[in-house]
Amino acid sequence: xxxxxxxxxxxxxxxxxxxxxxxxxxxxxxIPPWFSTIRGTARDAYFSLPLPDRxxxxxxxxxxxxxxxxxxxISNAMPGFNGVRYERICGLTGRPRKVACLSMIADNxxxxxxxxxxxxxxxxxxxLRQALALRxxxxxxxxxxxxxxxxxxxxxxxxFALVDNGFFVHIPKGVTAPEAIHxxxxxxxxxxxxxxxxxxxxxxxxxxxxxxxxxGGSAEGERNLQLGVVQSHVADGAKLTLTKIQHLGVKTDALxxxxxxxxxxxxxxxxxxxxxxxxxxxxxxxxxxxxxxxAQLYGMHLVRGRQRYDFYTHxxxxxxxxxxxxxxxxxxxxxxxxxYQGLITVAPGAQKTDAYQANRSLLLSPHARADSSPQLxxxxxxxxxxxxxxxxxxxxxEMFYLQSRGISEEYARRLLVSGFMAxxxxxxxxxxxxxxxYNYVLQQID
Amino acid sequence: MGDDAAVELAGYTAGWHDAGAKxxxxxxxxxxxxxxxxxxxxxxxxxxxxxxxxRSFAHFQQRAMPHWGGNIALDFDSIxxxxxxxxxxxxxxxxxxxxxxxxxxxxxxxxxxRTVLAGVGAQYDSESVYHNLQKAWVDKGVxxxxxxxxxxxxxxxxxAHFGKVIPxxxxxxxxxxxxxxxxxxFVYVPKGVQLDIPLQAYFRINAxxxxxxxxxxxxxxxxxxxHYIEGCTAPTYSSEALHxxxxxxxxxxxxxxxxxxxQNWSANVYNLVTKRSVVxxxxxxxxxxxxxxxxxxxxxxxxxxxxxGAHGEVLSxxxxxxxxxxxxxxxxxxxxxxxxxxxxxxxxSKGEGRxxxxxxxxxxxxxxxxxxxxxxxxxxxxxxxxxxxxxxxxVDEDSAMVSHEARVSRVSEQQIFYLQQRGIPxxxxxALIVSGFIEPITKELPLEYAVELNRLIQMEMEGSVG
Numbered sequence: 001x002x003x004x005x006x007x008x009x010x011x012x013x014x015x016x017x018x019x020x021x022x023x024x025x026x027x028x029x030x031i032p033p034w035f036s037t038i039r040g041t042a043r044d045a046y047f048s049l050p051l052p053d054r055x056x057x058x059x060x061x062x063x064x065x066x067x068x069x070x071x072x073x074i075s076n077a078m079p080g081f082n083g084v085r086y087e088r089i090c091g092l093t094g095r096p097r098k099v100a101c102l103s104m105i106a107d108n109x110x111x112x113x114x115x116x117x118x119x120x121x122x123x124x125x126x127x128l129r130q131a132l133a134l135r136x137x138x139x140x141x142x143x144x145x146x147x148x149x150x151x152x153x154x155x156x157x158x159x160f161a162l163v164d165n166g167f168f169v170h171i172p173k174g175v176t177a178p179e180a181i182h183x184x185x186x187x188x189x190x191x192x193x194x195x196x197x198x199x200x201x202x203x204x205x206x207x208x209x210x211x212x213x214x215x216g217g218s219a220e221g222e223r224n225l226q227l228g229v230v231q232s233h234v235a236d237g238a239k240l241t242l243t244k245i246q247h248l249g250v251k252t253d254a255l256x257x258x259x260x261x262x263x264x265x266x267x268x269x270x271x272x273x274x275x276x277x278x279x280x281x282x283x284x285x286x287x288x289x290x291x292x293x294x295a296q297l298y299g300m301h302l303v304r305g306r307q308r309y310d311f312y313t314h315x316x317x318x319x320x321x322x323x324x325x326x327x328x329x330x331x332x333x334x335x336x337x338x339x340y341q342g343l344i345t346v347a348p349g350a351q352k353t354d355a356y357q358a359n360r361s362l363l364l365s366p367h368a369r370a371d372s373s374p375q376l377x378x379x380x381x382x383x384x385x386x387x388x389x390x391x392x393x394x395x396x397x398e399m400f401y402l403q404s405r406g407i408s409e410e411y412a413r414r415l416l417v418s419g420f421m422a423x424x425x426x427x428x429x430x431x432x433x434x435x436x437x438y439n440y441v442l443q444q445i446d
Numbered sequence: 447m448g449d450d451a452a453v454e455l456a457g458y459t460a461g462w463h464d465a466g467a468k469x470x471x472x473x474x475x476x477x478x479x480x481x482x483x484x485x486x487x488x489x490x491x492x493x494x495x496x497x498x499x500x501r502s503f504a505h506f507q508q509r510a511m512p513h514w515g516g517n518i519a520l521d522f523d524s525i526x527x528x529x530x531x532x533x534x535x536x537x538x539x540x541x542x543x544x545x546x547x548x549x550x551x552x553x554x555x556x557x558x559x560r561t562v563l564a565g566v567g568a569q570y571d572s573e574s575v576y577h578n579l580q581k582a583w584v585d586k587g588v589x590x591x592x593x594x595x596x597x598x599x600x601x602x603x604x605x606a607h608f609g610k611v612i613p614x615x616x617x618x619x620x621x622x623x624x625x626x627x628x629x630x631x632f633v634y635v636p637k638g639v640q641l642d643i644p645l646q647a648y649f650r651i652n653a654x655x656x657x658x659x660x661x662x663x664x665x666x667x668x669x670x671x672x673h674y675i676e677g678c679t680a681p682t683y684s685s686e687a688l689h690x691x692x693x694x695x696x697x698x699x700x701x702x703x704x705x706x707x708x709q710n711w712s713a714n715v716y717n718l719v720t721k722r723s724v725v726x727x728x729x730x731x732x733x734x735x736x737x738x739x740x741x742x743x744x745x746x747x748x749x750x751x752x753x754x755g756a757h758g759e760v761l762s763x764x765x766x767x768x769x770x771x772x773x774x775x776x777x778x779x780x781x782x783x784x785x786x787x788x789x790x791x792x793x794x795s796k797g798e799g800r801x802x803x804x805x806x807x808x809x810x811x812x813x814x815x816x817x818x819x820x821x822x823x824x825x826x827x828x829x830x831x832x833x834x835x836x837x838x839x840x841v842d843e844d845s846a847m848v849s850h851e852a853r854v855s856r857v858s859e860q861q862i863f864y865l866q867q868r869g870i871p872x873x874x875x876x877a878l879i880v881s882g883f884i885e886p887i888t889k890e891l892p893l894e895y896a897v898e899l900n901r902l903i904q905m906e907m908e909g910s911v912g
Contacts, residue, residue: 055513348829348830351829363841363843365844366811369841369842370839370841372838373836373837375837376834376835378826378833381826381827381831382829383826383854383856384854384855385854387835387850387851387852388850388851388852389837389839389849389850390849391809391847392846392847392848392849
């Protein structure tokens with residue numbers, strides 16, 4: 001069926017350069033056969049599946065065509081470290097480079113700095129391509145675990161069909177990573193697509209802090225596209241904290257998918273700040289399949305100009321005694337729009353579930369728009385599930401209170417907006433990154 | 447009791463049917479353009495209504511089934527779309543044929559009229575068999591008729607408003623109703639008239655595999671008030687029945703309408719209903735919605751708040767037990783400045799029952815200072831029951847304030863223990879807690895209905911413990 005679909009599209013002369021390359025793609029020598037199989041399956045799925053439409057509940061507010069491959073080619077850019085943004089976020093400016101930091105665009109990797117303490121503790125941080133060649137057997141079980149269901153989703157299929165590199169991070173059993181790990185995903189040149197894949201493995205009772213920075217991409221001219229997947233396997237009793245800062249170019253469209261398989265009594269925390277890109281969709285999927293697991297998902301975003309953001313989250317409770325907590329906060333300026341859609345599912349038998357989900361939006365312009373749809377599907381009775389959503393401007397009373405104390409209107413608004421963001425921003429576990437986030441938000445409020 | 451009652455629910459007391467019912471006309475099962483034309487001709491309708499029906503039928507045929515909501519496993523071809531009982535539309539209870547009268551007597555309808563109501567309507571399958579309004583209200587210019595009579599006697603008013611709040615293209619089932627509607631109520635309340643006692647309509651499905659498609663249009667002029675109550679029951683058959691109503695309400699400036707429904711359809715009925723009101727400046731709409739019966743209910747009473755300061759409110763209770771899916775909620779559309787809305791939804795799921803809240807709050811650009819608040823509470827009574835919440839919030843106005851909250855819980859052991867300690871048996875304790883849970887809604891109903899709703903729920907609750 002896949003082959004027929006390809007032929008039809010070819011006949012119509014509609015294949016983009018990247019799709020043409022996908023079609024004639026051949027296994028590469030240093031990639032293990034099982035990985036070639038994944039890419040082949042994904043390619044077939046890509047050519048046989050339709051783009052999701054509005055009947056797909058997960059795309060109620062999003063526009064899937066924004067993440068399609070039309071008109072794009074594979075990126076050939078080299079990591080450019082354009083600007084000093086990542087250095088500011090990581091706190092590298094003017095200091096000895098102590099953190100482990102890897103950067104890449106497409107298949108081109110640049111190592112910025114490496115950390116001896118991490119290496120000594122047995123922590124692995126390497127490019128995915130290198131890990132596939134050197135430690136293929138170890139990667140196989142995770143990549144084949146089906147955590148990211150690309151066979152049923154055309155956009156995820158396009159990621160897996162195109163993935164040629166990314167990062168592999170491995171924390172051995174019982175090890176606490178002595179330093180934070182920084183991964184920098186740079187986006188490509190105009191009219192290109194990059195599809196980086198990050199695989200994080202925290203073995204039993206290990207602990208680690210990982211930062212992912214999505215930077216670069218088109219700032220003018222033609223759009224480029226980034227299709228990023230981060231999958232985390234958090235084994236029993238392990239603790240993984242992930243912080244993501246997305247500040248892509250204004251002409252970059254991006255879809256990021258974050259999935260975590262959370263083991264018994266394990267903990268997964270993800271804090272995200274999203275500022276860049278034009279059309280941007282973020283999907284988060286926390287799979288609580290073992291008793292006692294916990295997931296914390298925090299997100300903040302600020303849209304301005306004509307930015308369109310779309311969030312889809314799933315707190316999937318399949319085992320008893322798990323907890324999950326989600327808070328997504330967004331501010332909308334100018335003609336910016338953001339939608340949030342989230343689902344908590346509690347499977348039969350997942351008793352003693354404690355799940356929470358909240359989405360708050362601040363509309364700061366008459367032309368901004370916010371949509372919110374927090375959803376629950378509960379099939380066990382001994383649970384505590386609550387959710388909430390709210391949309392409003394900054395409170396008139398609060399503004400009046402501050403102004404009556406001599407604070408200017410402009411500064412009062414900045415205070416209230418940064419206070420609004422604090423619930424999420426204060427959870428970023430690195431002072432320089434926190435400063436970066438606050439500064440950006442404050443600069444936008446006038 | 448019907449002999450072929452295969453879906454027997456504990457405590458459903460309206461599940462019997464009148465086996466000797468006589469019909470003046472019983473169309474073949476299934477839907478066709480011929481049937482639509484035949485119905486219109488039998489009703490001697492004006493051409494524009496036939497055109498409206500045909501346009502609706504065409505839309506119904508090409509419109510896809512909704513991809514969301516409950517599972518509609520209904521064979522449209524096996525349903526009887528038009529069942530005209532062998533009775534005229536009477537204005538005196540004595541004139542209603544004995545067998546139909548007995549049916550409604552058993553359900554306590556005329557008794558209710560004598561005591562607390564300003565007017566009563568009763569519909570038996572496709573046609574209204576009785577409509578009466580107390581003389582005092584007739585003299586004030588209030589109109590309370592079945593919809594077919596309304597069309598005959600007040601064609602101008604009907605034509606100006608019919609299908610305007612809910613066009614046939616709104617959804618597949620609104621299209622179906624618009625094609626084959628029959629019966630329902632037509633209510634007109636003149637300027638400033640306050641009906642301080644309610645009007646009631648009672649809807650009864652009697653035949654097996656029946657479809658009931660009543661159409662109600664309520665127009666309330668400036669500063670007027672009406673409380674309209676509807677009740678619904680059906681016999682319990684093993685095959686499915688379909689109830690697909692359309693209710694349109696137009697509330698002029700400063701007026702107020704309260705619409706109360708206690709729906710107790712038997713568990714073989716698909717209840718797929720569209721209800722919406724247009725609320726003008728300073729006017730108020732209050733929907734009180736109790737969903738106890740049916741196999742599947744999909745019902746989202748809505749308010750389009752078109753005038754400055756208009757207010758919309760939905761208070762709803764849903765009870766789902768094994769074999770039932772209550773997919774209910776509300777739609778609040780804020781178009782004008784200063785509009786406010788409130789939705790309070792309570793649901794109880796028991797056994798393998800499933801209760802879903804599905805709602806939309808949309809604030810259009812320009813609805814300065816609009817406010818909306820939604821609260822959903824779900825109670826789960828067993829580990830196999832299910833509850834869902836699907837709210838959609840769409841805000842295009844920066845000065846609006848919209849909030850939504852939902853909670854899911856079960857009856858705690860502590861609550862039960864506390865009551866048991868005071869000598870209340872466990873099953874009664876459970877019923878008490880459930881009554882308390884829905885109290886914010888029952889307290890808004892007229893006493894008789896509050897008592898009835900509580901009684902129905904307590905009956906359904908039998909055997910919930912252990």
